Amino acid sequence: MGERFRAIWPPILIAVLFLAAWQLLVVVQDIKPYLLPSPSLIAGNFFSDLHLMWAAALYTGTTALLGLMFGTLLGILAALLAQRFIVINNLITPLAAGLAAVPIIALTPILNNMFNITSRTPRVLVTMIIVFFPMFVNITRGLIQVQPVQLELMRSMNANPRTVLRILRVPNAIPFFYTGLKIAAPLAVIAALVAEYFGGPQEGLGSRIASAAANTAYGRAWAYVVASILVGLLFYLVVIAVERWTTPWTGHNRST
Amino acid sequence: MTTTTTSELAVQASGVWKVFNEGQPNEVTALQDIDLTVSRGEFISLIGPSGCGKSTLLRVIADLTHATKGAIQVAGMPAAQAREEQRYGMAFQQAALFDWRTVQRNVELPLELQGWAKDKRQARAAELLEMVQLADFATHRPWELSGGMQQRVAIARSLAVDPPLLLMDEPFGALDEMTRERMQNELLRIRQETGKSIIFVTHSIPEAVYLSDRVVVMSARPGRITNIIDVNLGSRNEDTREAESFFESVTAVREALRGRGGGSVSARVGEV
Amino acid sequence: MTEHVAVPPVTAERPRRQGNVARRVRRGTVGLLWALAGIALTILMWELVKWLGSAISLPFNTSDTAMPHVWTMAGGFTQPEVRGSDTTVFQAVVAAAAYSLLIALGGFVIGVGIGLILAIVMQRFAFMERGLLPFVIASQTVPLIALAPLITGIGSRLSLGPVQWNTTYSVMFIAAYLAFFPMSVGALRGLKAPTATALELMRSYAATPRAILWKLRFPASLPYLVPAMKVSAAAAVVGTVVAEISTGVRGGIGRLIIEYARETTSQPAKVYVAVFGAIALGLVAASLVTALDVYLTRNLPKEGPA
Numbered sequence: 001m002g003e004r005f006r007a008i009w010p011p012i013l014i015a016v017l018f019l020a021a022w023q024l025l026v027v028v029q030d031i032k033p034y035l036l037p038s039p040s041l042i043a044g045n046f047f048s049d050l051h052l053m054w055a056a057a058l059y060t061g062t063t064a065l066l067g068l069m070f071g072t073l074l075g076i077l078a079a080l081l082a083q084r085f086i087v088i089n090n091l092i093t094p095l096a097a098g099l100a101a102v103p104i105i106a107l108t109p110i111l112n113n114m115f116n117i118t119s120r121t122p123r124v125l126v127t128m129i130i131v132f133f134p135m136f137v138n139i140t141r142g143l144i145q146v147q148p149v150q151l152e153l154m155r156s157m158n159a160n161p162r163t164v165l166r167i168l169r170v171p172n173a174i175p176f177f178y179t180g181l182k183i184a185a186p187l188a189v190i191a192a193l194v195a196e197y198f199g200g201p202q203e204g205l206g207s208r209i210a211s212a213a214a215n216t217a218y219g220r221a222w223a224y225v226v227a228s229i230l231v232g233l234l235f236y237l238v239v240i241a242v243e244r245w246t247t248p249w250t251g252h253n254r255s256t
Numbered sequence: 257m258t259t260t261t262t263s264e265l266a267v268q269a270s271g272v273w274k275v276f277n278e279g280q281p282n283e284v285t286a287l288q289d290i291d292l293t294v295s296r297g298e299f300i301s302l303i304g305p306s307g308c309g310k311s312t313l314l315r316v317i318a319d320l321t322h323a324t325k326g327a328i329q330v331a332g333m334p335a336a337q338a339r340e341e342q343r344y345g346m347a348f349q350q351a352a353l354f355d356w357r358t359v360q361r362n363v364e365l366p367l368e369l370q371g372w373a374k375d376k377r378q379a380r381a382a383e384l385l386e387m388v389q390l391a392d393f394a395t396h397r398p399w400e401l402s403g404g405m406q407q408r409v410a411i412a413r414s415l416a417v418d419p420p421l422l423l424m425d426e427p428f429g430a431l432d433e434m435t436r437e438r439m440q441n442e443l444l445r446i447r448q449e450t451g452k453s454i455i456f457v458t459h460s461i462p463e464a465v466y467l468s469d470r471v472v473v474m475s476a477r478p479g480r481i482t483n484i485i486d487v488n489l490g491s492r493n494e495d496t497r498e499a500e501s502f503f504e505s506v507t508a509v510r511e512a513l514r515g516r517g518g519g520s521v522s523a524r525v526g527e528v
Numbered sequence: 529m530t531e532h533v534a535v536p537p538v539t540a541e542r543p544r545r546q547g548n549v550a551r552r553v554r555r556g557t558v559g560l561l562w563a564l565a566g567i568a569l570t571i572l573m574w575e576l577v578k579w580l581g582s583a584i585s586l587p588f589n590t591s592d593t594a595m596p597h598v599w600t601m602a603g604g605f606t607q608p609e610v611r612g613s614d615t616t617v618f619q620a621v622v623a624a625a626a627y628s629l630l631i632a633l634g635g636f637v638i639g640v641g642i643g644l645i646l647a648i649v650m651q652r653f654a655f656m657e658r659g660l661l662p663f664v665i666a667s668q669t670v671p672l673i674a675l676a677p678l679i680t681g682i683g684s685r686l687s688l689g690p691v692q693w694n695t696t697y698s699v700m701f702i703a704a705y706l707a708f709f710p711m712s713v714g715a716l717r718g719l720k721a722p723t724a725t726a727l728e729l730m731r732s733y734a735a736t737p738r739a740i741l742w743k744l745r746f747p748a749s750l751p752y753l754v755p756a757m758k759v760s761a762a763a764a765v766v767g768t769v770v771a772e773i774s775t776g777v778r779g780g781i782g783r784l785i786i787e788y789a790r791e792t793t794s795q796p797a798k799v800y801v802a803v804f805g806a807i808a809l810g811l812v813a814a815s816l817v818t819a820l821d822v823y824l825t826r827n828l829p830k831e832g833p834a
Contacts, residue, residue, distance in 0.1 A: 006658070010655060010658040010659030011658070011659055011660075011662040011663060013659065014659045014660065014663065015663075090562045091562055091565060091566045091569070092566070093559070093562075094559035094560065094562050094563040094566070095563055095566050097559070097814075098563060098810075098811055098814065099807075099810070100758075100759075100762045100810075100814060101761060101762035101765045101766065101810035101811070101813045101814040101817075102765075102766075102806065102807045102809075102810030102811065103765065103766045103768075103769035103770060103782075103806050103809075103810060105766075105769070105770055105773070106769060106773075106781075106782070106785050106802075106803050106806040106807075107803060109785060109786070109788075109789030109792075109799055109803075110799065110800070110803060112789070113589065113593065113594040113595075113789075113792050113796075113799075114588045114589050114590075114594045114595060115588045115589070147350070147352065149348050149349075149350045149352045150352050150354070152315075152320050152346075152348065152352075153346065153348065153352045155320055155339075156318055156320060156339065156344075156345075156346040156423075157342070157365070157366045157369050158339055158340050158342060158369070159369055163369060167354075167365070167368075167369070168354070171354065171356040174356070185669075186668055186669040186670075186671070189669075189671050190671040190673055190770075193671050193673065193674055194673055194770050194773065194774060197677075197773055197774050198773070198786065198789065205674065206674065206774075209674055209677050209678070210677040213677045213678050214677075218678070221677070221678055222678065224674070225674045225675055225678070228670075228671045228674040229670045229671065229674075231671075232669045232670050232671050233666065233669050233670065235669065236666075236669035247356070248397075249355045249356045249357075249397050249399075
């Protein structure tokens with residue numbers, strides 16, 4: 001209890017101080033909403049248009065979730081193949097390293113042309129590609145980086161490669177899987193949101209922020225930003241919760 | 257010397273060579289013409305400086321790596337077959353336990369791979385944990401245990417399929433001296449209870465002497481057996497560590513390691 | 529059967545340590561060859577899908593407008609940017625990518641600077657670590673990029689003293705925001721890397737906190753700083769292009785992609801050239817940081833912490 005309290009109060013204090021300073025700055029300096037609306041104005045817009053927030057968050061969240069799921073599945077599959085066939089590993093790994101600094105989101109207009117731009121499909125696909133790489137890299141690392149002594153042990157127990165995969169490599173890769181997921185989940189939300197700036201259906205958070213800003217409804221635009229932040233946090237926290245729940249053995253050295 | 261039939265031999269290595277990077281500039285002869293016979297129920301230590309090939313010899317016997325030349329029989333069959341039929345158990349310097357399994361399920365691992373039914377392997381693992389005095393820790397995770405306790409789990413695991421032979425690669429090398437001596441007594445007790453043959457790799461002269469019936473002394477570059485020293489200390493207890501005969505054997509091994517050979521205790525060079 | 533983790537011969541002599549640089553150059557070359565093979569395979573697949581699309585019905589558009597032939601894309605490089613203009617598409621893309629690279633560099637420098645300062649503050653004061661670290665971590669989960677369209681609105685209406693706010697600064701700001709996180713977390717981990725023994729040694733010399741920082745913590749954090757810097761640089765580039773797309777700021781490759789995407793019906797190859805430009809931008813940035821990495825870690829025994 002005391003320990004938990006000690007961990008919680010500094011961030012809460014800093015958050016309260018930050019919001020108070022923001023509010024004070026806006027009121028005292030009379031800053032116009034187009035520059036920076038006050039926290040109270042944003043909060044007012046957020047709660048009065050809660051149903052709009054919810055609908056937009058649901059749309060973008062669904063895109064992100066679908067992209068995250070497909071990208072993760074693809075990452076798992078490719079990592080298993082890369083572990084089994086070194087050719088595939090050799091093909092994908094330098095590609096994944098090279099693409100680290102490449103704004104993959106730039107593929108969206110191409111996907112918009114190939115797939116139906118009025119559907120969610122191109123957005124899900126670009127999210128999927130963005131999710132794929134961190135998932136692939138981390139899962140592959142987990143499957144391959146097992147301790148040599150553990151491999152020797154498996155061999156001394158006459159285990160075949162399939163058994164080694166099931167008993168040793170896959171469990172070994174699970175913490176790596178979550179490391180990848182913790183990177184990929186927030187990326188999925190960002191990708192789903194930014195993909196909306198390339199045109200297409202106007203239901204999502206990205207489109208709503210842009211149109212609210214264009215209509216000089218700055219309070220509402222910022223409220224949508226708050227909704228985006230909440231969706232991003234939700235994705236991250238769900239990953240953390242699932243990780244704690246499914247990997248009790250990593251409690252001694254889990255990283256945030 | 258009485259003639260022994262093969263089935264009474266736990267291990268028989270004859271003319272074993274192991275060469276790494278053969279034909280390349282960095283070629284290393286890790287094992288040169290090794291002959292070694294281990295009788296059933298015997299406790300043998302392999303000792304020597306780093307790079308003398310003692311661990312490699314153990315791995316060749318375990319069929320974890322292949323000999324470049326020579327023949328190895330384990331329990332009267334080729335090493336590969338002995339591995340496939342699980343005629344030995346192995347323990348390493350790192351306990352190599354799986355963090356995602358409980359202590360109990362780590363011990364069950366070799367049984368699982370052999371396709372044992374769940375209730376049978378649970379019963380067997382419980383029995384083994386009793387033997388290494390960790391029954392209370394069955395549901396713990398490996399990282400919750402001390403180094404010595406982890407090693408005891410690893411030993412229990414190596415005994416799981418009840419193999420006639422234990423291969424141990426510096427299993428106590430990372431433990432502190434007090435724990436180490438306790439573990440040595442524990443190992444001797446387990447050996448007494450089970451009658452296993454044991455090949456034990458170590459860096460420690462007192463450890464080799466205290467545990468073994470025979471100490472195999474090796475030297476490096478190329479890795480070969482220089483002496484085999486008989487140790488006749490009778491049944492061991494804490495007093496043994498301070499006995500005259502213990503120090504005599506320690507001295508004999510130490511001198512053999514220095515390359516002086518001989519010594520007052522009966523020592524034979526080369527082969528058995 | 530493929531076992532990637534070879535069990536080293538335990539008792540064999542280890543091979544003499546190779547030069548860190550030479551080994552990495554060789555490995556990089558091998559990786560490059562494989563990457564080229566991957567690209568060749570992608571081109572082959574592209575044309576195969578196009579051919580398949582002309583034969584049977586696929587769930588997506590394989591027409592020459594949506595998926596131009598590879599040689600059409602190649603031709604796109606030399607097309608004039610607009611009818612009758614002297615500059616080719618290629619020149620326009622290179623100019624835009626160079627502009628974006630410059631903005632990304634600015635964002636990178638600012639982000640890395642802020643990340644380092646935060647890390648030093650958090651390492652020095654436990655309270656700041658407890659108070660700030662949750663936000664630093666949360667900041668990464670937050671799609672701040674959502675703010676981008678709002679920042680455009682600020683535009684010319686903001687001035688800081690004599691300095692007129694330029695929307696380019698907004699893009700740089702977003703790039704810096706994305707770049708600061710990996711740096712602050714990596715640097716904090718690095719600054720905390722020295723062992724208790726090393727710290728006790730410094731204390732036995734009565735070293736000041738500043739001396740400990742300069743003589744011990746910074747050198748010890750190098751294996752953490754360099755990978756963090758790589759991630760930061762990647763984030764800065766991605767952040768720049770994404771911010772350009774979101775804000776519509778002119779001059780960079782992000783805006784160019786959006787503009788060219790609108791012209792796909794008349795000139796389908798153009799948008800591909802711009803996308804290749806974005807990819808090249810990422811690769812150039814990655815190469816620059818890798819060169820820096822090779823230089824900084826040339827004397828380290830191995831690559832970074834495990």
